[in-house]
Every structure is written in C-alpha cells, then in structure tokens.
Amino acid sequence: MIATLLIQHEKLEQLPSGGTLSPYGVHQKHGQITSQALQLLSSQRRQFSNTYISVKLDETSGVAVMKLKRPPVNSLNMELLTEFAINLEKLEIDRGCRGVILTSAVPRIFSAGLDITEMCGKNADHYGEFWRAVQEMWLKLYGSSMVTIAAINGSSPAGGCLMALSCDYRIIANNKKYTIGLNETQLGIVAPFWFKDIITEVIGHRAAERSLQLGMLYSPTDALKIGLVDEVVAEDKVQSTASAVMAQWLTLPDHARQITKSMMRKPSLDRLVTHREADITNFVSYITRDSIQKSLQMYMEMLKKKGR
Numbered sequence: 001m002i003a004t005l006l007i008q009h010e011k012l013e014q015l016p017s018g019g020t021l022s023p024y025g026v027h028q029k030h031g032q033i034t035s036q037a038l039q040l041l042s043s044q045r046r047q048f049s050n051t052y053i054s055v056k057l058d059e060t061s062g063v064a065v066m067k068l069k070r071p072p073v074n075s076l077n078m079e080l081l082t083e084f085a086i087n088l089e090k091l092e093i094d095r096g097c098r099g100v101i102l103t104s105a106v107p108r109i110f111s112a113g114l115d116i117t118e119m120c121g122k123n124a125d126h127y128g129e130f131w132r133a134v135q136e137m138w139l140k141l142y143g144s145s146m147v148t149i150a151a152i153n154g155s156s157p158a159g160g161c162l163m164a165l166s167c168d169y170r171i172i173a174n175n176k177k178y179t180i181g182l183n184e185t186q187l188g189i190v191a192p193f194w195f196k197d198i199i200t201e202v203i204g205h206r207a208a209e210r211s212l213q214l215g216m217l218y219s220p221t222d223a224l225k226i227g228l229v230d231e232v233v234a235e236d237k238v239q240s241t242a243s244a245v246m247a248q249w250l251t252l253p254d255h256a257r258q259i260t261k262s263m264m265r266k267p268s269l270d271r272l273v274t275h276r277e278a279d280i281t282n283f284v285s286y287i288t289r290d291s292i293q294k295s296l297q298m299y300m301e302m303l304k305k306k307g308r
C-alpha cells in the first residue's frame with residue numbers, strides 16, 4: 001500500500017515548468033520515503049502546479065481539477081500547451097485519478113485560444129514545433145481514457161473552444177458576455193481538418209458548416225441550442241455542477257465506458273496520427289504566407305486597440 005502510494009506520489013511530483021514530455025523517474029528521492037508516505041496517508045488531496053497549470057487531485061473521489069492560469073486571457077502558448085500535455089499524462093497514468101474537470105483560474109476567460117504571437121513573425125521551425133504542441137495537447141485530451149468535463153467559466157473562442165469540445169461534457173456559465181465557437185475565419189485563417197471534424201461530431205454537419213464558414217461565436221444559450229455545450233448554469237454553479245455530473249459519470253464501470261469512448265473517438269484520433277507530419281508541413285506552409293501573416297497582425301492590432 002505504502003509502496004503504491006509512493007510511486008503515485010513520485011509520478012505526481014511537480015515537474016519543472018517548460019519541460020518536455022520525457023518520462024519522469026519513479027525511483028527518485030529514496031531518502032524521503034517515510035515522510036512522504038506519512039504525508040500522503042494523512043491527506044486525501046494532492047496538488048501540483050506549474051507556471052500555467054494547477055492541478056488538485058481529490059483522492060477520495062478520484063477527480064482532478066485542472067486550471068489554466070495564464071492571465072490575462074489564458075492564450076495557449078508553447079509552454080502552456082506542453083505543461084498541459086505533461087499534467088494530463090501524469091493524471092492518465094495515475095490509478096487514483098478517474099476524471100478531470102478542466103477550467104480556468106482567470107476571471108471571465110476560459111481560454112482565448114492559441115496564442116497568436118506564437119503564429120506571427122517567427123521562423124518555420126518555431127511554427128512546426130508550436131503546431132506539434134497543439135496537436136499533442138489535443139491528442140492527449142481528446143484521447144484521454146478519463147472522464148473529462150469542461151467547466152467553461154468564461155469566453156472560449158477558437159483553440160479554447162477546441163479544448164472544451166474535446167472533453168466528454170461541457171458546462172458553461174450563464175453570462176451573455178461569454179462567447180464560444182470556432183471563429184478562425186474571422187481572423188482570416190482556416191480551422192484545420194481535425195478542428196472541423198470534432199465540431200462536426202459534436203453539433204452535426206449542417207450546423208458545423210455554417211458555424212465554421214461564418215466563424216461564429218455563440219452566447220451560452222445559443223451554444224446550448226445547437227448542442228455546442230451540454231448545460232448552461234448560473235455562474236456560481238459551474239464548478240458544483242461539473243462535480244455532480246462527474247460523480248454521475250463515474251458511477252459507470254471504467255472499463256465499459258473507456259472502451260466505448262475509445263470506439264467513438266478512435267477514427268478521428270487515427271486520422272490526425274496518420275497525417276500528423278503532413279498536417280505540420282501544411283500548417284507551416286500556410287502560416288508563413290504573407291497574406292496570412294498580415295491577417296494575423298491586423299487581428300492582433302485590432303485586439304490591442306480594443307483593449308486601450
């Protein structure tokens with residue numbers, strides 16, 4: 001028992017921020033064994049935090065709450081994406097964790113999507129690496145065997161919406177100021193095929209086509225109407241609803257639910273895995289076009305002007 005706890009604890013030790021997805025040892029820190037064991041036995045919660053992600057795992061329920069914490073808008077830069085993938089992988093291999101609630105620590109924003117500055121004025125190698133990190137985040141989240149619930153406590157455009165769409169269930173706060181959707185065309189860019197696939201799976205072909213072509217951002221109630229989210233609840237009920245829904249989902253045997261989830265999601269995952277390198281090459285050649293760089297720069301300027 002103690003040995004198992006020790007291994008789990010060591011798996012969950014804080015990694016240095018900005019690290020890579022390299023394996024982390026389970027045989028470190030032998031000298032601390034006794035104190036770690038005692039600490040663990042007396043506590044039902046474990047927490048770990050990187051620069052842009054914090055995780056609290058409740059060992060009693062087996063539910064982790066993962067928060068994005070990159071003010072002002074939780075835009076997804078390379079470091080956040082990498083930390084996200086590492087933390088999710090840690091939870092994935094932790095037997096004590098069966099479900100993850102994904103939410104934001106930044107008021108009024110779930111995530112503003114990909115960090116546009118990662119896609120502007122850099123070189124091709126950078127774009128390639130960045131896109132690989134975006135893919136990795138998605139493969140880990142969409143491919144997770146755990147129950148994943150998005151507790152959307154703020155606006156969630158583009159890549160933020162993709163994150164929410166990749167979860168098993170979406171709960172959004174009832175606030176007209178919050179919007180959610182894949183608005184890429186409004187930036188003058190195209191959502192890649194796997195973004196398109198996932199929104200089509202969630203809301204159906206007709207709604208997805210309209211939504212993607214027009215780059216639509218929906219209020220919570222409109223998002224509910226088209227099935228982009230599953231529930232709209234009062235702002236102060238988002239987390240408690242997420243916990244209640246999670247508890248319901250966790251009443252099912254993991255084995256049956258996981259195989260079913262995998263059956264449903266495998267075709268989309270396989271498509272990206274098979275075409276991963278081509279997708280990166282495609283992204284790099286697309287994003288380095290002068291016209292695309294110009295569109296993104298103009299969009300950033302517009303955002304900055306609006307903020308002044």
Ligand SMILES: CCCCCCCCCC/C=C\CC(=O)SCCNC(=O)CCNC(=O)[C@H](O)C(C)(C)COP(=O)(O)OP(=O)(O)OC[C@H]1O[C@@H](n2cnc3c(N)ncnc32)[C@H](O)[C@@H]1OP(=O)(O)O
Nearest residue numbers: 075112113114115116155157158159190283286303304307
């Ligand atoms: C042939 C086919 C090939 C296909 C190839 C693929 C092509 C590429 C696919 C790319 C896929 C995904 C794209 C994305 O995810 S792009 C990101 C899109 N996101 C958005 O449009 C959201 C933009 N932001 C907002 O609408 C608002 O900021 C907000 C989230 C609603 C919050 O509003 P706010 O009033 O609270 O804050 P605001 O003043 O606007 O912003 C504060 C500062 O944050 C900066 N900022 C906002 N969003 C981003 C972002 N996504 N990246 C970087 N920086 C961002 C904003 O500029 C402000 O900065 P400053 O304080 O003025 O310096």
